[in-house]
Amino acid sequence: MNIAVISIGNEVVKGRTVDSNSAEISSFLTSNGFNVAYHIACKDETDEICKSLKFLLDEVDVIITTGGLGPTMDDISIESISKCLRLPLEMNPHAVDILKTKYLSLKLELTEERLKMAKMPLGAEIIENKGGTAPGMFLKYDGKIIFSVPGVPREMRSMLPQILLNMGVSKKAYMSKEIRVNGIMESAIAPLIKEVFDVMNNGINIKSHPESFEFNNPVLIIEFYGYGDSQDDIENRINSTYKEFSQRVKNKFSLSI
Template sequence: MDNGEPRAWIVTVGNEILIGRIVNTNAAWLAEKLTFMGFRVERIIVVPDEPEHIAEELRRALGRARVVITTGGLGPTYDDRTLEGVAKSVSRSLKLNPEALEMVRRFYERRGLELTEDRMKMALLPEGAEAIPNPVGAAPGSWLEVEGTIIVSLPGVPAEMKAMFEQHVEPRLAREAPRKALHECGVIVRGVPESGIAPYLKRIARKYPHAYIKSHPKGHETDRPILDIRVLASAPTREEARSLAERIIAEIEETANGLGGQVEREPC
């Protein structure tokens, strides 16, 4: 499992997950992204929204993980204390970040709302951190590099977290991950309903963490089912990515044939 990939930790801040009222889908989404980018996700840790707990886990990650992503606890309320925890873990203090303040100011201005003290609190970042723009909500994120570890803090609202990660974090982190080549192949399967092949595709997907497998139903689900199945594989070289995609396509073909489907391969 350990192939010398840079390590990533995910720290989810949220009492709601610790009381079992929310399933940690943010962590699953980030874990898939980071794995696909070439990181080895070594820990997913859920902590109470208290700075001491957040700092305890971040300190363990320093110098060990190349990147730590925290989610949650960036909002304007009294129990949003993630950045206090981040600052504490690296023995720095929180400071009003001018860029973050400008982001928050603009967010509320556009909505005709005042910049209250609660709202300004969202512009307090750990000393030395950069603000990450939030295209969806009010709270900026934080990017801080210390002792060779990048600590990225994103909000807990999935739509905000995902937009910020994809627009501002993923492109920068890609430079830290081993260079990856991508290759995509597709296959059309006729005569097998999506629900029939889904469990097999799931099993194949689990076997190959460095590939995305998606199926798109085209015909009628049970009457004349047609499925367009796409495989996007990532590997250190173009050749390896292509051969990985081909191997997966071959497995899908075998499965579909076994289920009585007709398979039409695209040139790969």
């Protein structure tokens, strides 16, 4: 099961805001055994949202949008998804109830802008926002699932458990192990990574992340990661890969890691 995240907002594509949401959602889903294939960020424009959605509907099973769920005129994510999928946009009774409870308990009027946040595509199920106001939603479409959550990180975060609950069950065990290697250039360790990858041939990825200059006291983080049928399975494969790798580092560079 492949997943994608769409981060919607002019502030993201113009670089005002670093898109930490996509990373947080992906990290949460990856550590829960899912596979994230793409992130897209686009403007608050129906056309761009629709193009992103259509591209991803061809590629993945689950799409999570973040951003554009609030009360202002540029918050058009839900409306754009409805238009794009040709699903009627309707006042969702569950979402209206939630907003009524929130605003009326503070003796605040349910204005047009506030009620706008309850307009959802036909068939949407509501995700309550425990970190703020705008409700989230999810929707089954053509055998796939589309989730929409707010862009404010605290609000998005509060909806992650509901995303997990409604993903379906096709997940695996995931594990990642990282070690730090000092004093070896990435270009010097590259052939050794390939050797271990080929010799083990067990589905474990080995990635080097350079943390400093290649030429001046190089520091590399070596990451071993992969998915397994069980926690034991993935742990065994990662540990045997790591053992093979550290043995070869010792032999080639006289360095224990």
